[in-house]
Amino acid sequence: MAAETNFEVVGKNLRKVDGPGLVCGKPMFTDDIEMRGLLYGKILYSPHAHARIKKIDKTKALALPGVHAVICHEDVPRIAHTTAGQGYPEPSAYDTFVFDKKVRFVGDRVAAVAAETREAAEEAVKLIEVEYEVLPPILDERKSMDPGAPVIHDEPEAEMIIPVPYDKERNLAGGVNMNIGDVEKGLEEADFKFDYEYIVPYYHHCPQEPHICYAWLDDQDRVVIRTSTQVPFHVRRLVARALDIPVKKIHVIKPRVGGGFGCKQEVYLEQVVAALAMASRRPVKIELTRREEFISGRTMHPEIIHLRTGVKKNGDLTAVHLDILMNTGAYGSHALTVVYNSGGKTLPLYRCPNIKFDGTSVYTNLPVGGAYRGYGATEAYFAIETQMDEMAEAIGMDPVEFRKRNHIKEGETSPVFSALGEGKAGVEQFVESCGLDKCIDLGAEAIGWSRRKDLPRTGIKRRGIGMGTFMQGSSIPHVDMGAAYLKLNEDGSFNLLVGATDLGTGSDTVLAQIAAEVLGVPLTSMIVRSSDTDITPFDVGAYASSTTYLSGMAVLRAAEKTAAQIKKVAGKLLAAEPEQVTLKDSRAFVPGGKSVSLHEIAMDSLYVDNQFQIQDGASAISFKSPPPFAAHFAEVEVDTETGKVTLLKYVAACDCGTAINPALAEGQVEGGVVNGIGFALSEEMLFDSGGRTLNPSFHDYKIFTTVDLPEMRTILVPTYEPTGPCGAKSVSEININGPIPVIANAIYDAVGIRLRRSPFTPERVLEALSEKEKMKQ
Amino acid sequence: MEISCIVNGEKKQFKIEPDETLLNILRREGYLGVKRGCEEGNCGVCTVLMNGRPVNSCVVFGAKADGAEIITVEGLGTPENLNTLQEAFLDEGAVQCGFCTPGFLLSATALLKENPEPSREEVIEALDSNYCRCTGYVKPINAVLAAARKMRGEE
Ligand code: FES
Ligand code: FES
Numbered sequence: 001m002a003a004e005t006n007f008e009v010v011g012k013n014l015r016k017v018d019g020p021g022l023v024c025g026k027p028m029f030t031d032d033i034e035m036r037g038l039l040y041g042k043i044l045y046s047p048h049a050h051a052r053i054k055k056i057d058k059t060k061a062l063a064l065p066g067v068h069a070v071i072c073h074e075d076v077p078r079i080a081h082t083t084a085g086q087g088y089p090e091p092s093a094y095d096t097f098v099f100d101k102k103v104r105f106v107g108d109r110v111a112a113v114a115a116e117t118r119e120a121a122e123e124a125v126k127l128i129e130v131e132y133e134v135l136p137p138i139l140d141e142r143k144s145m146d147p148g149a150p151v152i153h154d155e156p157e158a159e160m161i162i163p164v165p166y167d168k169e170r171n172l173a174g175g176v177n178m179n180i181g182d183v184e185k186g187l188e189e190a191d192f193k194f195d196y197e198y199i200v201p202y203y204h205h206c207p208q209e210p211h212i213c214y215a216w217l218d219d220q221d222r223v224v225i226r227t228s229t230q231v232p233f234h235v236r237r238l239v240a241r242a243l244d245i246p247v248k249k250i251h252v253i254k255p256r257v258g259g260g261f262g263c264k265q266e267v268y269l270e271q272v273v274a275a276l277a278m279a280s281r282r283p284v285k286i287e288l289t290r291r292e293e294f295i296s297g298r299t300m301h302p303e304i305i306h307l308r309t310g311v312k313k314n315g316d317l318t319a320v321h322l323d324i325l326m327n328t329g330a331y332g333s334h335a336l337t338v339v340y341n342s343g344g345k346t347l348p349l350y351r352c353p354n355i356k357f358d359g360t361s362v363y364t365n366l367p368v369g370g371a372y373r374g375y376g377a378t379e380a381y382f383a384i385e386t387q388m389d390e391m392a393e394a395i396g397m398d399p400v401e402f403r404k405r406n407h408i409k410e411g412e413t414s415p416v417f418s419a420l421g422e423g424k425a426g427v428e429q430f431v432e433s434c435g436l437d438k439c440i441d442l443g444a445e446a447i448g449w450s451r452r453k454d455l456p457r458t459g460i461k462r463r464g465i466g467m468g469t470f471m472q473g474s475s476i477p478h479v480d481m482g483a484a485y486l487k488l489n490e491d492g493s494f495n496l497l498v499g500a501t502d503l504g505t506g507s508d509t510v511l512a513q514i515a516a517e518v519l520g521v522p523l524t525s526m527i528v529r530s531s532d533t534d535i536t537p538f539d540v541g542a543y544a545s546s547t548t549y550l551s552g553m554a555v556l557r558a559a560e561k562t563a564a565q566i567k568k569v570a571g572k573l574l575a576a577e578p579e580q581v582t583l584k585d586s587r588a589f590v591p592g593g594k595s596v597s598l599h600e601i602a603m604d605s606l607y608v609d610n611q612f613q614i615q616d617g618a619s620a621i622s623f624k625s626p627p628p629f630a631a632h633f634a635e636v637e638v639d640t641e642t643g644k645v646t647l648l649k650y651v652a653a654c655d656c657g658t659a660i661n662p663a664l665a666e667g668q669v670e671g672g673v674v675n676g677i678g679f680a681l682s683e684e685m686l687f688d689s690g691g692r693t694l695n696p697s698f699h700d701y702k703i704f705t706t707v708d709l710p711e712m713r714t715i716l717v718p719t720y721e722p723t724g725p726c727g728a729k730s731v732s733e734i735n736i737n738g739p740i741p742v743i744a745n746a747i748y749d750a751v752g753i754r755l756r757r758s759p760f761t762p763e764r765v766l767e768a769l770s771e772k773e774k775m776k777q
Numbered sequence: 778m779e780i781s782c783i784v785n786g787e788k789k790q791f792k793i794e795p796d797e798t799l800l801n802i803l804r805r806e807g808y809l810g811v812k813r814g815c816e817e818g819n820c821g822v823c824t825v826l827m828n829g830r831p832v833n834s835c836v837v838f839g840a841k842a843d844g845a846e847i848i849t850v851e852g853l854g855t856p857e858n859l860n861t862l863q864e865a866f867l868d869e870g871a872v873q874c875g876f877c878t879p880g881f882l883l884s885a886t887a888l889l890k891e892n893p894e895p896s897r898e899e900v901i902e903a904l905d906s907n908y909c910r911c912t913g914y915v916k917p918i919n920a921v922l923a924a925a926r927k928m929r930g931e932e
Contacts, residue, residue, distance in 0.1 A: 015867040022875030023863040023882065025810015025850030032809040206910050208814050208822055208876045258812070258876030259910050290815040504874025504911050663870030663916070670913030671873065698819035698908065706901040706914045714915070 008584075009516040010726045013663040014523045016509045018256060018502070028256040030212045030228045031287060038214075039068055039114040041276050041286035042121035044128050045296055046103035046110055049137035049365035049691030050150065053101050053110065057129040061113060064127060066120040069279040072111035072128075073099040076275050077244045080157035083268040084333040084370070085231030085238065087479050087540050091423030093166060093173060093332035095158040098242050098271050103132075104152055104330035105365050106692045107295035114276040114284045137365035139691050141304065141327035144171040144362035152330065152363040164336055164423060173328045174336030174361035178343065178419045183308070186319030186354030190310025192394040198307065198383040199757040200740070202685035203300040205372060206703050209258020210293040215273040216283035218251065223274050226253045230264040230503050231541030232531040242271040243278070250274075254531040257503040261675070262371035263298045264503060265543045266333060294696030298370030299685065301338050301361075302327045303379040311391040315405050317352035322380060326361040329368040335361040337422040338369065341376035344426060346384055348414035348627070349471050350406040355416060365691050371543055373672065374736040377472060378679070382758060385468035385741030389748065399745070400444055403469045403631075410434045422544075427477045429624040433719040433729065435655030436469060439631035443467070443653035446713045447633035457750065460641050463648070466745025467633045470737045473625035474721075474730035475546035480622060482551035483537035484558040486515060487615035488566065490606060492586050492598030493525045499539025500551035501531045505732055506664040507547045511555045513660050514725050518559035519566070520583030521598065537617055545730030548660060550622050552725035557618035565614045569601045572609075626721050628729045630654040632673070632738030634710075636746040640769060643762030645681060645747060652735055653715040658727035666714045668731045673712070676739030678704045681759050780843035784808065785852030791839070799825070799834040799842050803849060810850035810879045814908070821907035824880035825849050831884045833906070850879035853886065862886060865924035866917070873911035880907045885921045893929055897922060 021028050058070040076098040084092035103110060111128050115121040136150050143149060153168040160166035165175035187193055213227040223245065229235050232252040240247045257264060269286055276284040288297065303326045310319040324342050328335035339359035347355055372378075392402035408414055410431055418428040444450075447465055455463040485497040496515050502508040512526035519525075529536060539551055567581040570588030573596045574581070581588050589595040605614050633651040638644075652673050659665035682702040686694040695701045720727035740758050748754055753768040781790045784803075793802055800823045803811045811834055814822035818836035825834045826848040854860040859867070862885055872878050881904060888895055888903035895903070900921045909917065926932050 013868075013870060016870075016872060018875070019867040019872050020856035020859060020863075022872050022878055023850075023859065023866050024854060024856055025808075025879045026856070027809040029812075029876065031813070034807075206908075208820060208874070208908060208910055209812070210814070256876075257874060259874045261910065287813070290817060290820075504876070506873065661870075664873075667870050667873055667912050667916055670915045671911045672913075674913035675910065697817055698815050699817065703908060703910065704914075705906070705908060706904045706918060709901070709914055712913070712915050 007517055007726065009513045009523055010660050011658060011662065013661060014513065016506055017512055017523065017526065017528050018508055029209060029258055030214060030226055030255050035283045037282050039116060039280055039282045039284045040118045040121040041112055041114045041273055041284045042125045043109050043272065043286065044111045044125045046106060046108040048103060048132055048134050049106050049139065050135040051103050051132040052135060053103065053130060054133050055131040056111060060127040060129065061124040064120060064124045066116035067113060067124045068282060069114040069276050070111065070124065070128065071275055071279055073097065073101050075279065079242055079244060081238060081242045082333060083266050083331065085234035085265040085267050085541060088237065089161050091162055091164065091336045092334055093158060093160050095153050096331050098275055105367055107367060108330060109296065112272050112276055114280045137691055138171065139365060141325055141362050141364050144364055152365060171363040172360065173332035173363050174339060176340050176357065176359040178357040180415050180419065181354035183319045183321045183354045183356040187308065187310040190318045191313045192391065193310045194387050194390055195308045196387065196756055198305040200303045200379040200382060201758065202302050202367065203679055203683050204294055204685055204701060205261040205263035207259035207261060207263060210288040210290060211269050211297060212285065212287040213269045213273040214283060214285045215277035217277060217281060222249050222251055223277065224251045224253065225270050225274055226255065227270050228257045228264055229254055230260045230501050230543060232501060232533055233499060233538050234541060235267050235270050236533045238267040239271050239274055243274060252533040254501055260503040261373045262543065265371040265541065266298050290698065291696045294701065295693045298333065299367050300372035301369030303342065305380060305383040307383040307387055309387050309391060311395060313395050315395060315397055315402055317350055317406060319354045320347065320352050321356040322347065323358045324380065326359065327364050327366065327369065328361050329364055329366045331368045332363065333368055333370050335369065338376040340420055340422050342380040344416065344420035345377035345472050346380045348408060348416040349469065351408065366687065367693065373733050375733065378737045381470060381737040382740045386744050386754065389745045399467055400440055400449060404437060404440060407436055407469060422476050427624060432626060432723065433657055433721040434629055435717040435719040436629040436631060438717045439629060439653035439655055440469065442715050442717065443631040443633045443651045446651040446715060447635060447649060452749065461637050461639050462750045463635065463637050464746045464748065464750025465633065465635045466742050466749055467631065468738060468742045468745060470630045470734055471627040472545055472730060472734035473627055474549035474724065475622040475625055476544045477622045477625050480540045480544060480546045480550050481619060482539040482554040483617060483619040484551065484554040485537050485617035486558050486562045487613055488562065488598065488602050490599065490602050492521065492602060493527055494519065496526050496528045497536040498530050498551060498555065499536050500547050501539065501542040503542050505542065505668065506661060507542065510548055510660045510664065511552060514552050514555045515559040517726065518556060519563055521586045525586060545733045548728050549724050549730055550620055552728060553620035554618050556725040557620060558616055561616035561618060562614060565616065566601055569605050570596055573601065573604060624723060626723060626729050628654065628656045628731055628734050630734050630738060632742045634742045634746045636743060636750055638747055638750045638765065640751060643766035643769065645760055645765060647677060647681065647710040647743065649711045650677065651713040652738060653717055654731060654735060655717045655719050656731035657719050657721035657724050657729035659716050659718065660726060660728055662716055665716060665731045669714045669735045670712060672733065672735035673739060674704050676736045679758055680739040680743040684759050778840065780839060782842050782844060783846045785848055793839040795840060797839045799837040799839050802839045803834060808849045808851055812876055812879060821880045822877050824883045824907065826883050826887055829887060829890065831887045848883065850882055853882060861927050862924040865920040865927065869916045869920035869923055871912060871916035871920040877907060877909040881917050889925055889928065893925060895925055
């Protein structure tokens with residue numbers, strides 16, 4: 001559906017507001033400041049997957065010249081909290097302490113030091129003497145809930161502060177059950193049934209800027225935290241809790257962020273750096289090394305997905321039963337909501353009368369899961385979209401037609417929307433914009449779907465094409481909130497202050513484009529300041545695909561209110577009614593063509609007559625989470641001798657409503673897709689039998705670079721979402737969901753093997769090929 | 778020890794520790810556009826040009842830079858006076874978080890100096906040691922090709 005799309009600033013590929021500084025290497029990131037007296041912090045990590053700390057001796061470390069503080073559980077308040085940067089009350093267990101007497105994974109923190117040089121800090125950490133009582137670990141999530149399994153959170157404090165499934169005695173970190181219709185009956189009615197298990201491993205976010213945080217005490221002894229975060233306001237609240245200091249004593253500053261993808265929605269470094277700054281009364285920084293980022297940082301939650309489906313010969317789905325065992329690692333960060341989302345952001349996509357969803361999230365003594373772009377949907381789509389392909393094949397229907405026939409359409413709803421929210425029931429919603437059919441058509445054409453039957457499927461190198469369709473959401477309804485504030489300056493420029501957090505996605509630019517559109521000024525008239533807890537209004541932060549949709553709505557409203565004030569002054573100056581005034585080209589016009597500039601309006605309101613500051617603010621919450629949609633296609637070549645899968649071409653067609661800045665929206669699609677291709681073909685964190693990460697470096701954890709790229713095509717399919725600002729929906733997460741199933745389907749098309757464990761390494765391909773040969777004989 | 782080198786056209790003298798990396802020296806001396814991402818020579822965010830060639834400054838000892846000519850991103854242009862490549866990165870939407878961007882710009886600068894008419898494959902080859910987790914590489918590659926065309930006067 002197209003609506004008012006006659007935009008001046010919105011919908012244009014304008015340069016990012018922070019772009020010129022970034023391409024000149026200006027000091028814009030957390031580490032790009034110089035501070036007199038800065039100390040270097042370093043953390044001591046656990047070498048054991050599960051152990052109790054019997055004794056810590058800090059004497060030698062403290063005696064080292066240049067060391068100003070050594071802190072462990074003896075030196076900080078013992079207050080259970082979560083590191084998940086979520087709104088309050090957090091749907092993640094309070095199961096973490098700044099430091100604890102127990103360690104729960106290799107990489108868990110034991111103590112920290114602050115010293116005058118990086119070398120001294122590294123040396124001091126080695127001098128801390130720790131005596132451990134090693135406990136049996138749980139390294140297999142299937143055994144976590146076995147009777148008699150070690151209890152990972154045996155501390156009395158661990159709890160969920162909202163009434164949701166949680167049982168630390170049984171290592172249960174969260175769970176969800178949903179039932180619509182009767183799945184068993186649906187399976188009986190099916191002409192074809194499918195029942196398989198899929199495995200998604202530990203993946204790592206790999207932001208190019210590792211976690212980094214500075215903290216110091218200001219002139220009023222307030223703790224200033226300068227940190228690379230997606231959630232500055234949650235940082236303030238969580239650090240206040242963890243260190244037992246009032247919110248008013250904390251000031252969080254978010255500079256430019258060097259990529260987050262969810263891992264900087266976690267608050268696990270800030271409390272340590274703040275504690276060191278308070279202990280030493282000196283500015284302190286901790287910058288994780290790449291190795292530390294891998295071993296101690298957050299990851300994507302691994303899932304074991306059991307999917308059962310039934311389909312009739314005519315193409316009707318009769319049953320879908322999604323049963324997920326999710327591994328949250330040592331702490332329950334996002335343990336409940338990610339597993340909820342595995343169903344909530346996938347199951348509404350296809351019409352089916354009988355849908356069951358069971359999700360269980362368990363603790364293990366492995367690294368901690370966190371938010372990761374896709375947030376559970378990525379894992380579940382692997383199962384759903386490959387099984388959709390199997391269904392289509394069984395009934396002899398083209399996979400493209402099969403999806404078109406079954407996907408949710410404009411004006412339709414799904415009972416799943418109201419059944420599943422994030423950690424609680426969701427909200428009923430009707431789809432008001434859906435460009436999926438067009439995505440499918442344009443994508444099919446771009447990949448050359450009609451060539452599919454003629455591809456070479458004999459010989460050593462065989463080709464195949466696969467596809468899949470996807471949805472996500474835009475914000476968490478009734479939970480997320482964003483706010484914005486605008487004021488007019490003498491020269492007709494505006495300060496736009498937003499709590500929304502640009503982590504490289506371009507949200508400062510997109511939000512400024514929305515404001516500029518309403519105020520009738522060029523983007524260059526907007527001065528954007530985002531996410532400083534002392535200066536900008538609140539926003540929950542950058543997650544859940546909420547910024548453009550939700551914070552954008554707050555900006556739109558703030559701009560409309562500010563525009564109303566401008567029109568009042570303009571009306572006075574032009575002897576007209578405010579309602580007659582229109583704003584365009586940095587001027588206010590009245591019918592007949594008379595006009596006055598924003599500069600003149602500002603001068604009048606600030607200096608001349610009945611003075612006041614033209615300024616206003618607004619907040620927005622959402623009442624629904626309109627899904628963006630996408631259709632992805634891939635062509636692969638499989639070498640049947642080596643097992644190597646070469647991705648030749650990848651097409652992503654995406655409906656994100658109005659793309660406020662199309663080039664930036666395309667960039668979100670492409671970034672998501674290439675990360676997803678890494679999931680499908682090369683990325684995987686590996687562990688030894690003691691739970692130690694075996695590949696904590698870019699050398700051994702292989703992310704895609706330019707030479708690995710296929711030919712890429714990105715197609716934006718514009719729709720108009722009536723509830724979104726200027727018709728916009730989200731775009732940042734959805735496209736990471738595609739590559740795993742789409743490439744799996746292409747591999748099947750090429751060589752007839754169904755891979756149900758990602759990534760699709762040559763070894764796994766060869767193994768599946770040889771099994772297929774065996775089956776034939 | 779002390780080294781002298783030319784950084785962005787200026788003669789400089791730096792007091793350094795013998796085992797210090799060029800990355801540490803440059804950041805300490807205020808060239809903050811040189812980023813730290815892995816310190817293992819993998820990610821390329823620390824790329825600078827040393828005698829015209831892109832190097833990962835995190836794995837180059839400072840002593841090696843004695844007498845060398847170094848170019849960092851600060852030597853390319855200013856926000857008021859961007860060079861063609863920087864403009865192309867902005868116009869093509871090739872910058873997301875921007876943490877990798879200095880490295881991309883310097884690798885591309887070296888390429889275009891040597892080969893003003895690179896094919897897409899040659900651009901891909903030249904950018905191979907620069908990781909980017911945000912963009913998916915499509916737009917940075919397009920930006921380098923667009924800048925090359927513009928520098929050749931084709932646009
Ligand atoms: S920091 Fe030098 S290559 Fe990564
Ligand atoms: S733009 Fe963020 S890593 Fe490249």
